[in-house]
Amino acid sequence: MAESDLRPLEGVAVAVVGAGIAGLTAARKLAKAGAIVQVFEKSRGIGGRLATRRTEGGPIDHGAQYFTAREPAFKAWVARAKLEGAAASWAPRGKDGEDDWLVGMPGMSGLVTALVDGYKVANEKRVTAIAEADGAMTLTFEDGTTIAGFQRVVVAVPAPQAATLVAPFGAPFERIGEAVMAPCWTLMLALDAPFDPGFDVVRDQGALQWIARASSKPGRQGDTLVAQASTAWSREHLEDAAESVTADLLAMLAAAVGPLPARRYEAVHRWRYALVEKAVGETFLLSSDGRIGVCGDWLVAPRVESAWASGDSLADAMVARTLQAAGA
Numbered sequence: 502m503a504e505s506d507l508r509p510l511e512g513v514a515v516a517v518v519g520a521g522i523a524g525l526t527a528a529r530k531l532a533k534a535g536a537i538v539q540v541f542e543k544s545r546g547i548g549g550r551l552a553t554r555r556t557e558g559g560p561i562d563h564g565a566q567y568f569t570a571r572e573p574a575f576k577a578w579v580a581r582a583k584l585e586g587a588a589a590s591w592a593p594r595g596k597d598g599e600d601d602w603l604v605g606m607p608g609m610s611g612l613v614t615a616l617v618d619g620y621k622v623a624n625e626k627r628v629t630a631i632a633e634a635d636g637a638m639t640l641t642f643e644d645g646t647t648i649a650g651f652q653r654v655v656v657a658v659p660a661p662q663a664a665t666l667v668a669p670f671g672a673p674f675e676r677i678g679e680a681v682m683a684p685c686w687t688l689m690l691a692l693d694a695p696f697d698p699g700f701d702v703v704r705d706q707g708a709l710q711w712i713a714r715a716s717s718k719p720g721r722q723g724d725t726l727v728a729q730a731s732t733a734w735s736r737e738h739l740e741d742a743a744e745s746v747t748a749d750l751l752a753m754l755a756a757a758v759g760p761l762p763a764r765r766y767e768a769v770h771r772w773r774y775a776l777v778e779k780a781v782g783e784t785f786l787l788s789s790d791g792r793i794g795v796c797g798d799w800l801v802a803p804r805v806e807s808a809w810a811s812g813d814s815l816a817d818a819m820v821a822r823t824l825q826a827a828g829a
């Protein structure tokens with residue numbers, strides 16, 4: 502096999518926008534194919550909705566709570582993550598369904614750390630525009646700076662943000678508008694004293710769609726709770742102040758589990774684009790010349806596995822398109 506078949510993107514400059522599991526999965530695969538990959542992420546950390554808040558009362562996962570692995574390729578990847586200590590099984594009291602529940606280690610965001618391999622991530626770099634000129638693409642950032650010279654771009658951000666960034670590239674990206682994403686207000690508590698409501702997880706308690714003793718996950722310290730408001734409640738209260746949402750969610754939680762002990766840490770997080778309500782129904786979208794593509798859970802389903810599969814397949818398609826163009 503020729504060297505160019507093993508590393509078909511050798512020396513090709515690639516920008517990946519978004520350091521969630523979809524973007525980092527694509528980045529790793531493209532780097533393995535020889536590309537010079539740079540990931541740009543608007544926030545200070547990586548993982549996106551695989552998010553862990555470090556608090557004085559222990560770590561709290563405030564985005565995805567757990568994930569499952571159904572397809573062979575993702576199962577194999579998870580098996581490796583488990584061996585490397587980046588994932589573990591979680592069997593909470595109240596678990597439903599037959600699937601093995603999995604969590605990142607030592608927090609959900611830990612799941613993606615092993616994906617940062619062969620490329621760099623630039624944090625606090627929000628991409629505001631992507632433009633093409635003279636056969637290469639230029640990224641513009643929130644602070645007005647630009648970086649030019651990318652031969653491929655992967656956009657791995659939630660649908661509404663992706664739509665804005667790839668609008669100049671026309672079809673097939675018009676389909677992004679088909680995705681609908683739902684918000685989720687999430688309450689995080691670290692308690693002063695041990696607290697056992699008699700379950701580790703429970704769904705659908707009034708306007709709370711999920712309550713978890715977050716500290717029942719493997720390797721977590723402290724006594725921590727997470728409560729997620731339903732989509733309907735989160736939509737209705739989307740623009741409410743954090744203080745009033747905290748008071749509302751605390752009252753709903755106390756109604757479900759009884760009086761709460763004193764708190765060492767108490768905060769809410771508003772996920773504006775939390776869960777996919779309607780997916781596009783494709784694994785990824787790629788321009789006809791194969792040079793710019795989008796990936797993410799919102800193309801497939803509201804699951805970590807779907808985001809991974811979307812990033813993985815987009816990278817494969819970009820490599821295949823390059824091989825085709827080279828006449829391999």
Ligand SMILES: Cc1cc2nc3c(=O)[nH]c(=O)nc-3n(C[C@H](O)[C@H](O)[C@H](O)COP(=O)(O)OP(=O)(O)OC[C@H]3O[C@@H](n4cnc5c(N)ncnc54)[C@H](O)[C@@H]3O)c2cc1C
Pocket residue numbers: 518519520521522523524541542543544547548549550551563564565566567568569626627628629657658659662685687729772774775776796797798799802803804805806808
């Ligand atoms: C509250 C909640 C509960 C969930 N529960 C579960 C669950 O139980 N099981 C499950 O399987 N899944 C669950 N999910 C869904 C799961 O988290 C997602 O499917 C998955 O993490 C999506 O990964 P992604 O890479 O597609 O997107 P994201 O994780 O959203 O990554 C996108 C990244 O892009 C960055 N970004 C956005 N715009 C820009 C920009 N302009 N420039 C640069 N960077 C940008 C973001 O900061 C983010 O880091 C949950 C999600 C939430 C929020």
